Amino acid sequence: xxxxxxxxxxxxxxxxxxxxxxxxxxxxxxxxxxxxxxxxxxxxxxxxxxxxxxxxxxxxxxxxxxxxxxxxxxxxxxxxxxxxxxxxxxxxxxxxxxxxxxxxxxxxxxxxxxxxxxxxxxxxxxxxxxxxxxxxxxxxxxxxxxxxxxxxxxxxxxxxxxxxxxxxxxxxxxxxxxxxxxxxxxxxxxxxxxxxxxxxxxxxxxxxxxxxxxxxxxxxxxxxxxxxxxxxxxxxxxxxxxxxxxxxxxxxxxxxxxxxxxxxxxxxxxxxxxxxxxxxxxxxxxxxxxxxxxxxxxxxxxxxxxxxxxxxxxxxxxxxxxxxxxxxxxxxxxxxxxxxxxxxxxxxxxxxxxxxxxxxxxxxxxxxx
Amino acid sequence: xxxxxxxxxxxxxxxxxxxxxxxxxxxxxxxxxxxxxxxxxxxxxxxxxxxxxxxxxxxxxxxxxxxxxxxxxxxxxxxxxxxxxxxxxxxxxxxxxxxxxxxxxxxxxxxxxxxxxxxxxxxxxxxxxxxxxxxxxxxxxxxxxxxxxxxxxxxxxxxxxxxxxxxxxxxxxxxxxxxxxxxxxxxxxxxxxxxxxxxxxxxxxxxxxxxxxxxxxxxxxxxxxxxxxxxxxxxxxxxxxxxxxxxxxxxxxxxxxxxxxxxxxxxxxxxxxxxxxxxxxxxxxxxxxxxxxxxxxxxxxxxxxxxxxxxxxxxxxxxxxxxxxxxxxxxxxxxxxxxxxxxxxxxxxxxxxxxxxxxxxxxxxxxxx
Numbered sequence: 001x002x003x004x005x006x007x008x009x010x011x012x013x014x015x016x017x018x019x020x021x022x023x024x025x026x027x028x029x030x031x032x033x034x035x036x037x038x039x040x041x042x043x044x045x046x047x048x049x050x051x052x053x054x055x056x057x058x059x060x061x062x063x064x065x066x067x068x069x070x071x072x073x074x075x076x077x078x079x080x081x082x083x084x085x086x087x088x089x090x091x092x093x094x095x096x097x098x099x100x101x102x103x104x105x106x107x108x109x110x111x112x113x114x115x116x117x118x119x120x121x122x123x124x125x126x127x128x129x130x131x132x133x134x135x136x137x138x139x140x141x142x143x144x145x146x147x148x149x150x151x152x153x154x155x156x157x158x159x160x161x162x163x164x165x166x167x168x169x170x171x172x173x174x175x176x177x178x179x180x181x182x183x184x185x186x187x188x189x190x191x192x193x194x195x196x197x198x199x200x201x202x203x204x205x206x207x208x209x210x211x212x213x214x215x216x217x218x219x220x221x222x223x224x225x226x227x228x229x230x231x232x233x234x235x236x237x238x239x240x241x242x243x244x245x246x247x248x249x250x251x252x253x254x255x256x257x258x259x260x261x262x263x264x265x266x267x268x269x270x271x272x273x274x275x276x277x278x279x280x281x282x283x284x285x286x287x288x289x290x291x292x293x294x295x296x297x298x299x300x301x302x303x304x305x306x307x308x309x310x311x312x313x314x315x316x317x318x319x320x321x322x323x324x325x326x327x328x329x330x331x332x333x334x335x336x337x338x339x340x341x342x343x344x345x346x347x348x349x350x351x352x353x354x355x356x357x358x359x360x361x362x363x364x365x366x367x368x369x
Numbered sequence: 370x371x372x373x374x375x376x377x378x379x380x381x382x383x384x385x386x387x388x389x390x391x392x393x394x395x396x397x398x399x400x401x402x403x404x405x406x407x408x409x410x411x412x413x414x415x416x417x418x419x420x421x422x423x424x425x426x427x428x429x430x431x432x433x434x435x436x437x438x439x440x441x442x443x444x445x446x447x448x449x450x451x452x453x454x455x456x457x458x459x460x461x462x463x464x465x466x467x468x469x470x471x472x473x474x475x476x477x478x479x480x481x482x483x484x485x486x487x488x489x490x491x492x493x494x495x496x497x498x499x500x501x502x503x504x505x506x507x508x509x510x511x512x513x514x515x516x517x518x519x520x521x522x523x524x525x526x527x528x529x530x531x532x533x534x535x536x537x538x539x540x541x542x543x544x545x546x547x548x549x550x551x552x553x554x555x556x557x558x559x560x561x562x563x564x565x566x567x568x569x570x571x572x573x574x575x576x577x578x579x580x581x582x583x584x585x586x587x588x589x590x591x592x593x594x595x596x597x598x599x600x601x602x603x604x605x606x607x608x609x610x611x612x613x614x615x616x617x618x619x620x621x622x623x624x625x626x627x628x629x630x631x632x633x634x635x636x637x638x639x640x641x642x643x644x645x646x647x648x649x650x651x652x653x654x655x656x657x658x659x660x661x662x663x664x665x666x667x668x669x670x671x672x673x674x675x676x677x678x679x680x681x682x683x684x685x686x687x688x689x690x691x692x693x694x695x696x697x698x699x700x701x702x703x704x705x706x707x708x709x710x711x712x713x714x715x716x717x718x719x720x721x722x723x724x725x726x727x728x729x730x731x732x733x734x735x736x737x738x
């Protein structure tokens with residue numbers, strides 16, 4: 001809807017001149033987050049393959065690769081297409097690609113990128129192979145293991161071995177390794193418990209690798225890890241890649257459990273009504289700011305209470321504002337969940353020292369297919 | 370992200386050939402909903418001005434107007450722009466438009482549509498007027514009254530009168546009437562209680578009208594009402610317009626309280642993993658289907674339980690499926706909240722007799738500014 005070109009007029013202006021609600025990305029914090037994560041992975045054996053599903057911006061993916069990332073992880077074929085078109089070659093789709101139409105797209109992509117995809121089912125692998133053969137490509141695959149998240153993935157070593165052996169026999173797919181995502185552990189508040197639960201998942205994953213190798217199946221990649229567990233998975237012997245994504249932009253849910261990156265993202269909003277002494281109505285709501293991981297956090301507004309969130313309105317109660325507020329004034333929120341909030345926006349306004357330095361088109365916004 | 374032209378290839382095919390997750394709009398149900406609501410308003414004194422914020426599709430707005438609607442209601446200047454560009458002239462922005470940049474856009478719009486906007490603040494009205502005068506237009510306004518929702522709007526008759534008198538003195542704005550939205554009552558499950566609570570709000574609104582008219586302020590429009598209260602507001606003496614929007618596409622939250630329109634909207638998804646006997650993983654999640662009004666409902670799946678909703682995955686447990694399900698099969702959800710679910714999509718697939726007859730671009734998707 002919003003036009004990038006139109007919005008270029010805002011470049012060079014103070015952030016408060018941006019029309020709201022607007023997604024702001026603080027460039028210096030983003031860059032420090034990328035550098036900090038890169039520094040960690042430069043000191044361990046494991047590689048970083050950051051997840052694209054959070055920021056969905058190819059420009060950030062390229063910054064992550066330049067800082068040392070092995071490649072990029074994403075969740076959907078539509079995201080992988082955006083990455084390939086922006087020149088990112090090494091892409092893991094950490095998800096199942098199902099059905100003829102999507103497998104045809106996958107084969108098409110394999111001509112232009114070194115795509116890897118998760119597989120947990122024999123029929124799916126066979127269909128993928130048949131289409132790849134027909135299109136003259138080979139698709140790289142990882143066997144997905146359910147390491148306790150209770151989502152996709154095979155459950156046992158025997159199932160993994162059977163699937164891996166089938167894959168080895170298929171001409172259109174190439175087995176590269178294993179994947180297991182310990183998503184059920186990444187948000188555990190207590191670090192020691194998070195570490196022990198995460199390690200249980202990693203033990204399962206590495207045990208499957210050992211079993212497969214013992215049975216003659218070579219395993220090159222073992223992929224795991226999120227922003228809440230990257231230090232644990234990144235140091236765990238046998239894990240070769242970590243998929244952390246949220247760290248680049250961060251959000252309050254990860255800060256709440258002590259993940260030490262800066263929140264680089266905010267949602268800027270305007271006071272549109274001030275009906276009573278303590279009540280302020282803001283021009284954001286569920287269509288531009290999510291609450292699926294809890295309420296967002298008002299920045300620099302001690303004592304302000306988010307009283308209600310509607311589609312296009314947020315009502316706050318603020319008894320003793322730290323500054324004099326009036327209709328037209330801007331406030332900012334830190335999102336509780338960056339991934340779902342970013343998904344609502346067509347544009348993000350890149351800010352440094354409170355000045356807009358770029359307007360980026362969210363090229364993969366809504367790329368859920 | 371997704372291209373409309375590319376998607377035209379799906380027109381004429383069975384709906385199960387659509388790539389998922391996908392938003393489906395059942396054309397016949399939509400048309401029956403529009404006709405049914407039009408029939409109601411043809412029999413009462415009140416006019417219908419349907420809300421655009423639900424479907425955000427100009428093609429539906431034009432169908433509603435053709436069926437007799439007075440004009441269209443929307444929530445944002447960005448939605449009003451989409452409407453004006455699609456030729457809808459009579460548009461109420463049922464919200465405050467704040468700040469110089471947006472007021473300049475409002476004045477620009479007033480050259481191309483008979484725009485009406487809600488006002489609850491003197492400074493805002495004055496700034497609006499000054500910009501309108503500079504641009505050679507007059508902007509129509511409604512004074513918004515807080516009828517108990519505790520959001521925007523002035524609270525008392527005296528405040529309303531003071532604001533109305535200021536507006537009468539301003540050269541760039543034209544007072545057309547009043548608006549009050551009883552949003553706090555539209556989802557009350559018990560009809561009798563909903564009716565009595567709604568009427569309390571309408572009493573307040575009509576009382577303000579009486580007070581203003583007694584004090585020499587002519588009131589032409591009195592706007593209220595939602596899909597949960599249209600029969601109450603539409604028959605209430607003194608209410609001249611109802612803003613109901615959700616009725617066109619409907620959702621399960623409104624069906625739950627007995628609103629008798631058909632659900633015309635579904636989210637189609639594919640089974641991408643079937644790791645154990647009863648467990649199925651679907652390719653939709655919070656990025657394509659919202660749960661801010663409760664979990665969506667699986668269609669034609671008695672006994673299936675939605676076990677988890679992640680960003681791009683839904684896990685369902687289904688002990689005794691009514692049909693044999695396998696990876697690649699399609700399932701459909703009725704959204705619990707149409708407005709926020711539609712907001713996530715770039716395209717909607719228009720279906721009649723299970724065949725795709727059109728692919729519509731959600732022109733106002735993400736139009737929250």
